[in-house]
Amino acid sequence: MDYTYLDCLALFGVGGAHPGGLQLTRNLLSSEKIDETTSVLDVGCGTGQTSSYIAEQYKCKVTALDCNKLMLDKAKQRFSSLHLPIEVKQGSSEDLPFDEASFDMILSESVISFTDVSLTIPEMKRVLKPKGVLLAIEMVLEKSISEEESEKISNFYGFSQLRTESEWYNYFQKAGFKQISAKKSNLPFDKNDVQNAPDFSLSEKIDDEFYDIFAEHEHLTKVYKDALGFRVFRCCE
Template identity: 40%
Template sequence: MGSYMDFLALYGVGGAHPGGILLTKELMYREEITEDMAILDIGCGTAQTAVFLKEMFECRVAGLEIHPIMIQKAKKRVLAAGADIELIKGSAERMPFRDGEFDLITSESVLAFVDRKKVLSEVMRTLKPGGLLLAVEMTAEIELEDDDRNDLSGFYGVRDILNEDEWRRCAVESGFKTVEIEKPDFPLLSPEPVIEFDLSEEIPEEIHEMLDRHEEYLKKYKDLLGVRIIKCQK
């Protein structure tokens, strides 16, 4: 049976994270990004964010993605855009980059799907002193019942669903000097703006069925889950 990540990859979903590319643009415009900076997008998917960053700020941009279909579609997007972006197939839990290589690291709906302690340790290692992590993550608004937690984890493949205090504690324990968490003024599980698709030629029926199940979850859990913007400085 395919996973939620297979669904995103085969559908070639761009901007699947809460808020989509519109939120990404808002967050990046807030920062003082210059041409001499280096940015890494972990779990870059189809490289929608990476291409935007390169075209808008003309700085060094790298994308890291582990799913083989996603990385293929990312390369297709980068080629079509004519963008000079480093796309690397690899795990965020063991990143193939030097210590202190990046000024800014972005993580859009990644930390919930991985060993977050390992990834945050790698983020700390590869960020320059004073560098920033900008993460957008699914967050529990209330204490979830075990059945709901298991249901969500089983379908989406997330390791766990943290609340705001747990996200803050996780970032602080990883060694970041400052941690700011913001709740955007839209719900997590709502129709997300400006979603793009790059459909694979052959998509199994079970993957198509996952789209219907996802729509069901949008309605079922709209009051239980939210999103947080997590900004951490090394």
């Protein structure tokens, strides 16, 4: 059986796997206007680390969505143990199971690249309220690499393609977002910062192949550290 990088994340139950981790998430949200009346959708919530943080920090309504049942089961366990009233939905970002104008904010942490971008971004725009905000953290191609290298990376992660900042901008603009900003994160990484570190919710049985997948991820990250970066996109009307 051919396992994917996303299968690997689910089996290891990695929380905060996106670039910048929980530290970046906390920093981003601190600049937004969020209170008890805010409705937030965490798309591709994984094991629920970010959803839990938002619910605890801001006491607002949080909806956590993921297409992976194993991830959602682990998220539910987290929410239950913390006694958090977070709504959990299984579904695809390409066809969100929500009405139009349902949310004040959507948070998408390294999720859109794994989907059909031409479907996901318009769906996010559809379910956002007129003055709603989309915060998306996505991988960006910083400089040209060979077609063979690009295909290797895309195939490993399950991306349709690698995109430059301007290509991402065009997708957001085409979906109807008018105010679009893209920022690099300069937050220093502190390996001793336990509060913001990735966490793990391990499955009982993990095949050796999954450790090989993680090793390949680390290898690609190191080899292409100058070619692959990420941006925080903030999009609204």
